[in-house]
Amino acid sequence: MKASGAGRTNTDIERHYFEQFLKAHPLPDGTVTYGDKPDVTLTGERKIGIEVTRFYLQPGSCPKSEQRQRPLRAAVVSAAHALYRAQSAKGIELTIGFDSNNPITPPRKSKLPEELAALAKRVDCRPSGALERSEFRAMSEISSVYFNAREYPDAKWHIIGTYLGGLMSETDLEGIVREKEAKSVQYERRDAYWLLVVVDAMNAAQEQEILIENSHIASDVFERIIVYKPLFEHIVEAKL
Numbered sequence: 001m002k003a004s005g006a007g008r009t010n011t012d013i014e015r016h017y018f019e020q021f022l023k024a025h026p027l028p029d030g031t032v033t034y035g036d037k038p039d040v041t042l043t044g045e046r047k048i049g050i051e052v053t054r055f056y057l058q059p060g061s062c063p064k065s066e067q068r069q070r071p072l073r074a075a076v077v078s079a080a081h082a083l084y085r086a087q088s089a090k091g092i093e094l095t096i097g098f099d100s101n102n103p104i105t106p107p108r109k110s111k112l113p114e115e116l117a118a119l120a121k122r123v124d125c126r127p128s129g130a131l132e133r134s135e136f137r138a139m140s141e142i143s144s145v146y147f148n149a150r151e152y153p154d155a156k157w158h159i160i161g162t163y164l165g166g167l168m169s170e171t172d173l174e175g176i177v178r179e180k181e182a183k184s185v186q187y188e189r190r191d192a193y194w195l196l197v198v199v200d201a202m203n204a205a206q207e208q209e210i211l212i213e214n215s216h217i218a219s220d221v222f223e224r225i226i227v228y229k230p231l232f233e234h235i236v237e238a239k240l
Contacts, residue, residue, distance in 0.1 A: 180222070
């Protein structure tokens with residue numbers, strides 16, 4: 001079982017999403033239990049296994065994916081701030097936006113903190129404001145920098161969220177269904193199986209508009225395929 005987030009396992013996260021879903025969508029009468037393969041079992045007139053998965057815009061194996069880039073951005077900004085504070089006593093703050101089309105590569109992960117720290121040192125006597133793109137043109141991974149000249153004893157450097165968005169791809173959704181179907185041979189025996197696909201709007205790696213109301217994805221494994229966006233309680237059946 002892999003850890004995800006601040007000490008939470010994937011199982012913890014999936015259970016959290018399912019409990020939100022329970023509040024937003026009525027289910028047949030029955031008792032809910034949690035497990036693995038499938039993640040949830042609803043025992044009533046029938047025993048229904050419910051697999052919970054998340055819909056990421058890009059697979060985690062992709063170097064450009066938000067899942068891969070987010071920890072790299074945090075590491076770069078933390079290292080840059082530490083380098084700057086080692087050279088200056090000023091408690092200034094930077095707010096840094098990253099370009100999702102120019103991912104941080106392993107070689108740049110070690111070089112970028114030095115460049116950011118040097119940028120901060122060059123501007124730390126100026127008034128607050130957004131920096132011109134020309135001042136950090138050499139840092140292609142960065143899309144914006146805002147300098148706050150006010151000093152704080154616990155100064156922090158911040159990262160602006162990266163938003164990709166767009167419309168949900170029916171092809172990608174079908175790919176998730178097929179992947180889960182292939183793994184269904186490992187499921188414990190149930191009378192029927194449902195697939196709950198979660199799109200968390202608070203996570204830039206998942207945020208997308210669900211406009212697939214007229215979509216009907218065929219499945220010999222899943223009786224129902226439900227797409228759920230917790231923040232807006234938006235629920236769409238991709239198979240009726």
